[in-house]
Amino acid sequence: MTALTDRTDDRWDDGLIARSRPRPAGPGAGPSGEPGAEGTENGGAEGDEGDDALVRALSGAGSDGGKAAAPPLSPEGQALRLRLDALRQLVGLSRTRLDGKTLAEAGRVLDEAAARRGLSPQHTVVAIAGATGSGKSTLFNSLAGVQISETGLRRPTTAAPIACSWSDGAAGLLDRLEIPGRLRRRPRESAEAELLRGMVLVDLPDLDSAVGAHRDHVDRVLALVDAVVWVVDPEKYADAVLHERYLRPLAGHAEVTFVVLNQVDRLPGEAADLVLDDLRRLLDEDGIALGEHDEPGATVLGLSALTGEGVGELRELLGQFTQEKGAATRRISADVDRAAVRLRPLYVADGHAGPEIGEVARAEFEDRLAEAVGAYAAGLAAERAWRRNAGKACGTPWLRLWRWYEGRRAPRSLGGLAVLASIGGRGAVAAQPPPEEEVTARQRVEQAVRVVADEAVVGLPDPWAQAVRETAVRGAEGLPEALDELAVTLGAAVAVPAVRPPRPAWWPAAVLGQAAMTLLQIFGGLWLAGQIVGVLEPRLMPPVLLMVAGIIGGPLVEWGCSLAARGPARRYGQDAERGLRQAAAGCGRARVLEPVAAELLRYREVREQYAAVAAGGSRLSTTRQ
Numbered sequence: 001m002t003a004l005t006d007r008t009d010d011r012w013d014d015g016l017i018a019r020s021r022p023r024p025a026g027p028g029a030g031p032s033g034e035p036g037a038e039g040t041e042n043g044g045a046e047g048d049e050g051d052d053a054l055v056r057a058l059s060g061a062g063s064d065g066g067k068a069a070a071p072p073l074s075p076e077g078q079a080l081r082l083r084l085d086a087l088r089q090l091v092g093l094s095r096t097r098l099d100g101k102t103l104a105e106a107g108r109v110l111d112e113a114a115a116r117r118g119l120s121p122q123h124t125v126v127a128i129a130g131a132t133g134s135g136k137s138t139l140f141n142s143l144a145g146v147q148i149s150e151t152g153l154r155r156p157t158t159a160a161p162i163a164c165s166w167s168d169g170a171a172g173l174l175d176r177l178e179i180p181g182r183l184r185r186r187p188r189e190s191a192e193a194e195l196l197r198g199m200v201l202v203d204l205p206d207l208d209s210a211v212g213a214h215r216d217h218v219d220r221v222l223a224l225v226d227a228v229v230w231v232v233d234p235e236k237y238a239d240a241v242l243h244e245r246y247l248r249p250l251a252g253h254a255e256v257t258f259v260v261l262n263q264v265d266r267l268p269g270e271a272a273d274l275v276l277d278d279l280r281r282l283l284d285e286d287g288i289a290l291g292e293h294d295e296p297g298a299t300v301l302g303l304s305a306l307t308g309e310g311v312g313e314l315r316e317l318l319g320q321f322t323q324e325k326g327a328a329t330r331r332i333s334a335d336v337d338r339a340a341v342r343l344r345p346l347y348v349a350d351g352h353a354g355p356e357i358g359e360v361a362r363a364e365f366e367d368r369l370a371e372a373v374g375a376y377a378a379g380l381a382a383e384r385a386w387r388r389n390a391g392k393a394c395g396t397p398w399l400r401l402w403r404w405y406e407g408r409r410a411p412r413s414l415g416g417l418a419v420l421a422s423i424g425g426r427g428a429v430a431a432q433p434p435p436e437e438e439v440t441a442r443q444r445v446e447q448a449v450r451v452v453a454d455e456a457v458v459g460l461p462d463p464w465a466q467a468v469r470e471t472a473v474r475g476a477e478g479l480p481e482a483l484d485e486l487a488v489t490l491g492a493a494v495a496v497p498a499v500r501p502p503r504p505a506w507w508p509a510a511v512l513g514q515a516a517m518t519l520l521q522i523f524g525g526l527w528l529a530g531q532i533v534g535v536l537e538p539r540l541m542p543p544v545l546l547m548v549a550g551i552i553g554g555p556l557v558e559w560g561c562s563l564a565a566r567g568p569a570r571r572y573g574q575d576a577e578r579g580l581r582q583a584a585a586g587c588g589r590a591r592v593l594e595p596v597a598a599e600l601l602r603y604r605e606v607r608e609q610y611a612a613v614a615a616g617g618s619r620l621s622t623t624r625q
Contacts (some may be wrong), residue, residue, distance in 0.1 A: 079333075083612060087609075089609050093606045098346060106343060116328055116331075120172060122325065123169065123200050124227065125170075125199075125227070126200065126327075127227070128140050129207055130204075131207055134232055136203065137203055142305045143314070144164045144185070146187060148162065148187075149162055159214060161203065161205070162183040163185065163202045164187055164200070164202075165186060165200045166187055196319050197322070198323065205218055229258040229259075251287035252337050256327055258318075260314060261275060261301070261302040262302075265307045276300065276302050283300065336613060343613075356597075365588060368444055370577075370580070370584050374441075381576075382573040382576030386569040387562070390507070390565040390568075452472065452593070472596050476592055482587050510561045513553075516553075517549070517553040520550030521547055523543075524542075
């Protein structure tokens, strides 16, 4: 697209200077009296009188440079601000969990929203887009009331975006669109122009142009404008490039979309209505909500830019649309909706109520760690130690003497082996557990971590599930070693206690009873020996009865003590097992469960932020599901 140019004294006027020289009488005469050479589209059209005095540049008009004090936010604007804040926090919380390419679209939306909200809120930027030969430049000139954009049979006619502003103060917006000053125009000053005050209209190159730079202009500007008027013609309204590349991806922007069927004057009878109905069908298939029956959505109408049929209706719709001053908010909101839809698989897992580590998973994790650290075996060892201590205290002296002798001759307990090995200088070798047991314990720990991580990530989106697994693996790196240290310290203290287990209240009485039985045996034996050597009067029965009572009473006391010791020994073993289990569980919580829970908490936070971003995204007017 190029600016209208008139040849005057062999010089080209680029339209930057308001031409005020008197125009000779007669239609179609140029500024120097020569006939005007304006090309026409669809058979040609004559230029309006006084074009040379009405076409002038908009090069930074307005003292604010395109920036003005923002008015109080509407409820829709306040809702959008909350969504943008949530999106900004969402990106910040996700930056270390998701790659930059995934968050690039959300970052672009935030940047463009900040740039647009920092510029004039009193202006609405509308782009006119269409395919080759659709008549968009003719419609652009018709709305402006003056020949601004060049039209003609040569294709492509438009080469660069050209803008027309109906009021001052839009320089900042046009700078954002990278439209140079030589391509900025003003419309004809008329009563109709007052309807469009505040609108900035941009004529774009052909979206199906064979020149790649033209298509780049279209894509760049369409991403920045507040609204789009799509111009189609009866021959190419179903063009695949238009629907697949532009309309379908922008289906969520229905509220800021106008679709006009141009050149209806070429359709006989009811053909225009039939084409419009088919166009609405195609738009519905694209997912674009149609603004029918007073519902929000895209506006579809037919017109003829050449004859003016329907142009007035479009001008009124655009005027009302501009005066509402909500196009920029709706466009940004639609961009946020589209970003939320694309981010949904990264933050929302269908069928998952809420990420957490269940009580069953925690209990199973602690059980596996307790099994890996040998808590059950340690409890049994503690129980045996308690009963062994009880046997030493309540057993017969002769049996205790025999056990001491057997222990000195051939120690059979792991505790005795460890003590003897440490005394003999072989503690380093004996303290090492068998390689098979070490591997098994490590495998149990790894399995416990893997199972609890799999339980925690059920239903999570893939990036966050991966983050949870990585957190669990990092926490489990030193867990086997920490459990080994617990087994060495607490387990050894249980197996070979440095302090004797606590004694019940009945234990002194049992010891006195065993001592009495021993004294009976000794007294009876001495009495009987005195009779044998003749020192005492021979009375065989009393000493024999005393010895039999002592011999039978000692084992009976020991047996009774063993029965009474079962309960306390079991409780003591359970306490020892519970202590080692709790120590292992605490180590597992600190290294694995708490970091995993923190990661799940972060996910819940980002999911709440995503819910705030997606709020309102299900509206029919913005995203048709």
